[in-house]
Amino acid sequence: MITAPPPVKVTKNYLNEKTGLKSWLLTSDHKRIAVLYLIVVTAFFALGGVFAGLIRLELATPAGDLFESNTYNKVFTMHGILMVFFFLIPSIPATLGNFLIPMMIGAKDLAFPRINLLSWYIYMTGGVFTLYVLLTGGVDTGWTFYTPFSSSYSNGYVVAAGLGIFINGFSAILTGLNFIVTIHRMRAPGLTWFRLPLFVWAHYATSAIMILGTPVIAVTLFLLVLERGLHIGFFDPAYGGDPVLFQHLFWFYSHPAVYIMILPSMGVISEVISTFSSKKPFGYTFIAFSSIAIAVFGFLVWGHHLFVAGQSIYAGLVFSVLSYVVAIPSAIKVFNWAATMYKGQVRMETPMLYAIGFIGLFTVGGLTGIVLASLGMDVHLTDTYFVIAHFHYVMVGGALLGYMSGLHFWWPKMFGRMYSDVWSKVSAVLVFAGFNLTFFPQFLLGYMGMPRRYHVYPPEFQVFNVLSSAGASVLGVGLLLPAIYLTWSLKYGELAPPNPWGATGLEWQTQSPPISENFEVTPVVTTEAYDYSTVQEVVHIG
Amino acid sequence: MTMEPRSFQLFPDSASNFAPSVDGLYTYMVVISAFFSLLVAFLIVFFAIKYRKRPGQGVPAPINDHSIGSMILEIAWSVIPLGLSLVMFAWGASIMFTESRPPKDSLNIYVTGKRWMWKIQHLEGAREINELHVPVNRDIRLTMTSEDVIHDFYVPAFRTKADVLPGRYTTEWFRPTKVGDYHIFCAEYCGTKHSGMIGWVHVMTAEDYDKWLAQGSGEGSMAEEGESLFRQLGCANCHVKDGHGRAPNLYGAFGMKVDLADGSSVRFDEAYTRESILYPQAKIVAGYDRIMPTFHGLISDEGMLKLIEYIKSLGDPNGTIQEKDLQSEPSNIQKTGTMMPDQSEMPKAPAAKTPAAPRAAASTTPTGTQQ
Numbered sequence A: 001m002i003t004a005p006p007p008v009k010v011t012k013n014y015l016n017e018k019t020g021l022k023s024w025l026l027t028s029d030h031k032r033i034a035v036l037y038l039i040v041v042t043a044f045f046a047l048g049g050v051f052a053g054l055i056r057l058e059l060a061t062p063a064g065d066l067f068e069s070n071t072y073n074k075v076f077t078m079h080g081i082l083m084v085f086f087f088l089i090p091s092i093p094a095t096l097g098n099f100l101i102p103m104m105i106g107a108k109d110l111a112f113p114r115i116n117l118l119s120w121y122i123y124m125t126g127g128v129f130t131l132y133v134l135l136t137g138g139v140d141t142g143w144t145f146y147t148p149f150s151s152s153y154s155n156g157y158v159v160a161a162g163l164g165i166f167i168n169g170f171s172a173i174l175t176g177l178n179f180i181v182t183i184h185r186m187r188a189p190g191l192t193w194f195r196l197p198l199f200v201w202a203h204y205a206t207s208a209i210m211i212l213g214t215p216v217i218a219v220t221l222f223l224l225v226l227e228r229g230l231h232i233g234f235f236d237p238a239y240g241g242d243p244v245l246f247q248h249l250f251w252f253y254s255h256p257a258v259y260i261m262i263l264p265s266m267g268v269i270s271e272v273i274s275t276f277s278s279k280k281p282f283g284y285t286f287i288a289f290s291s292i293a294i295a296v297f298g299f300l301v302w303g304h305h306l307f308v309a310g311q312s313i314y315a316g317l318v319f320s321v322l323s324y325v326v327a328i329p330s331a332i333k334v335f336n337w338a339a340t341m342y343k344g345q346v347r348m349e350t351p352m353l354y355a356i357g358f359i360g361l362f363t364v365g366g367l368t369g370i371v372l373a374s375l376g377m378d379v380h381l382t383d384t385y386f387v388i389a390h391f392h393y394v395m396v397g398g399a400l401l402g403y404m405s406g407l408h409f410w411w412p413k414m415f416g417r418m419y420s421d422v423w424s425k426v427s428a429v430l431v432f433a434g435f436n437l438t439f440f441p442q443f444l445l446g447y448m449g450m451p452r453r454y455h456v457y458p459p460e461f462q463v464f465n466v467l468s469s470a471g472a473s474v475l476g477v478g479l480l481l482p483a484i485y486l487t488w489s490l491k492y493g494e495l496a497p498p499n500p501w502g503a504t505g506l507e508w509q510t511q512s513p514p515i516s517e518n519f520e521v522t523p524v525v526t527t528e529a530y531d532y533s534t535v536q537e538v539v540h541i542g
Numbered sequence B: 001m002t003m004e005p006r007s008f009q010l011f012p013d014s015a016s017n018f019a020p021s022v023d024g025l026y027t028y029m030v031v032i033s034a035f036f037s038l039l040v041a042f043l044i045v046f047f048a049i050k051y052r053k054r055p056g057q058g059v060p061a062p063i064n065d066h067s068i069g070s071m072i073l074e075i076a077w078s079v080i081p082l083g084l085s086l087v088m089f090a091w092g093a094s095i096m097f098t099e100s101r102p103p104k105d106s107l108n109i110y111v112t113g114k115r116w117m118w119k120i121q122h123l124e125g126a127r128e129i130n131e132l133h134v135p136v137n138r139d140i141r142l143t144m145t146s147e148d149v150i151h152d153f154y155v156p157a158f159r160t161k162a163d164v165l166p167g168r169y170t171t172e173w174f175r176p177t178k179v180g181d182y183h184i185f186c187a188e189y190c191g192t193k194h195s196g197m198i199g200w201v202h203v204m205t206a207e208d209y210d211k212w213l214a215q216g217s218g219e220g221s222m223a224e225e226g227e228s229l230f231r232q233l234g235c236a237n238c239h240v241k242d243g244h245g246r247a248p249n250l251y252g253a254f255g256m257k258v259d260l261a262d263g264s265s266v267r268f269d270e271a272y273t274r275e276s277i278l279y280p281q282a283k284i285v286a287g288y289d290r291i292m293p294t295f296h297g298l299i300s301d302e303g304m305l306k307l308i309e310y311i312k313s314l315g316d317p318n319g320t321i322q323e324k325d326l327q328s329e330p331s332n333i334q335k336t337g338t339m340m341p342d343q344s345e346m347p348k349a350p351a352a353k354t355p356a357a358p359r360a361a362a363s364t365t366p367t368g369t370q371q
Helices: A021-025 A030-058 A069-104 A113-136 A149-153 A158-185 A198-230 A243-277 A284-300 A313-341 A350-372 A375-381 A385-415 A421-448 A459-492 A536-541 B018-050 B071-099 B206-215 B222-232 B270-278 B301-313 B331-336
Strands: B107-114 B117-122 B127-129 B131-135 B140-146 B151-155 B160-164 B170-174 B180-186 B198-204 B257-259 B265-267
Touching: A021 A030, A030 A069, A030 A113, A030 A385, A030 A459, A069 A113, A069 A158, A069 A198, A069 A243, A069 A385, A113 A158, A149 A198, A158 A198, A198 A243, A198 A284, A243 A284, A243 A313, A243 A350, A243 A385, A284 A313, A313 A350, A313 A375, A313 B018, A313 B071, A350 A375, A350 A385, A350 A421, A350 B018, A350 B071, A375 A421, A375 B018, A375 B071, A375 B160, A385 A421, A385 A459, A421 A459, B018 B071, B107 B131, B107 B151, B107 B301, B117 B131, B117 B301, B127 B131, B131 B206, B140 B151, B140 B160, B140 B301, B160 B170, B198 B206, B222 B301, B270 B301
Parallel strands: B107 B140, B131 B198
Antiparallel strands: B107 B117, B117 B127, B140 B170, B151 B160, B151 B180, B180 B198, B257 B265
């Protein structure tokens, strides 16, 4: 909290204008829907986190002494399904994106407010299926559902789990559709494409992937359900199918889905680095177009998951070289973020700490991704803990830290309260340290050859596993803290001014929390984006 | 087994021809990655300190073109990383090209994955479960299939792995360079006891390996067992070798091109053999009728491998038997005693339609299992 103005009275806003459960469950206000998502997404994250903790507890010793193998397999499967489909994919778009995109472009709401509410209900329906799977006995296929194990051999609730993800996918499709139409049609007067915040550019690219990619996973899981339920042969050779076909279809969606998870985070980081350096993002257009480039090239690299799966080596060559190409836009972003701080006025507030943590971890995640993109290297490393470490550096170090950064950045805007400065910084440091202790040893384990999804492992791997489990407990504490101080702030936090961080962007030019209509008067944009020379006045008005 | 638990190793044992090159590439990539990670970390920490907001600092300057973008920098930090990473691409690709091409004179060993064990079968007849004995400094080629789900045969000390698929044959090769015992892991998740689907490769000196082989299993070689299966299933009734049977002659057929009734052609390999036995109607050899029944459900995956090995033994898969060898009986057939009953009518002429025909029977047609 840099500027702590004298206490302001709580004014009329979107949170208190209407009350009662019904006013929430039937709302079409994008901000309230964002809050609904926030609650459920957090619950799924907590559940997924419990499973992560159980995995690390089991792996602290080489023997399988906590669970039976079947149980362990169900635990890591639920961890993956919950985290990927019910946390990472909706996390930023459905909460921060939902809340902020209309505000950033000076609109009253998304283009289709009721469809927005519908996507939340679809998401909830998918979630109910998944909870049903969890409560009735679980599923043991891994989140990747590889055939013919999933279609013909698994004893778990594959059909229900597949349907849960199938249904959930439509929520992402509708959200993406809503964002694209909104960004095209509802920008305030004067808000040209190149005056848009980079957060909006990132969400535009994300939405395109959601619309184009999600139907493919829906179809794929539907085929899986048909094969499992009706023995129609698509994937199982026993019915005349091809098991590798499933992998192609699955990764045709699931690789771009990685960009659904990371692009919104990159959008957050662009905003946060710029704000806390009080400087326009270095290379604005390069950052903007790199998001688009990632969305396009992201669709052309799925085969790098299949280098040892029986795919032709010539296909492998193409997918390998394209994987290097898709890494370049991410490198461009990282260098531009660093350069943004050059000659800025850098302030180390909590969102900035999380953002810097993001850059560090995402850089390692990206670089180890290009290690895996190398054919001869991948033969040794694929399906080992090296891959686990790599994608957790991207998904947790990247996507989750970006989400935490954004949540801390816009929390005062969303709820009109400031949170504990000290505790939030402690949390950022603990998360960074705990994360590295958890996942860095896994790179070493992977090169040593420890395969993923192993319930029991040879004793020579124990040292790194113990380090990893110790790190997980630090990470767990680091992530538990925000749940406490953020909840605490809702009631006891200092009231937030409209623009506590000295940020540009239209969302900071209205009160915190905003009124239901967002703005008293539709704003007119006359300046370039990120012009901090005009901002300080706004801060002092607060 | 015999491995001592060791802690704080950063590299697994280096025990194959691939291990040094993979470790070299890895070292290059780790150095590059460490350089860029530290560069970014240094820049961020340095800027965060040097440009920290100081008390009393005024309003930020208006947008200044010099510090918000630079085409030269953008090009530099796109092109330099791309160049460095294309080296990784080319290096990695060259390693994989080597890995994907087993040398012609490799020692063939068959691997069948089954939840949750590895069944290994040596040509000479020895069979093992979850253990693989191989001689050092000899190219080993594994031909692998699965009886159920997808598995993956992974030996970290050899730095190589390949998925093992049901209904298909995949190969993996390596040349062990160090005597010792090394882990085999299943690296593709296969259900409950996935982490129990492990075993050991025992790399032995050539003499030890020969001794080990000599102990034998008391069973016949794979080709011999394949031959008796061939008779039991009645294959020999039609697939006679004089070329006048109702089915194509199989002598010298393996590895050759087969002309099909629809005008296309196919290579006579493991996958084609399997398909022709299980789904005989899928590909019909030119000049033959659709009369072969399916053997789907009648032959186990291991039985299939034996049949394949038997058919291979009727002619060399790697084409090492060229026309100059046509007059002589391949030594492996003599050794294993795999003789057809009508041996007296052995080849007089090479097959007419088969290019570079091996010492084939008096067949006038290309080869195939299809009738």
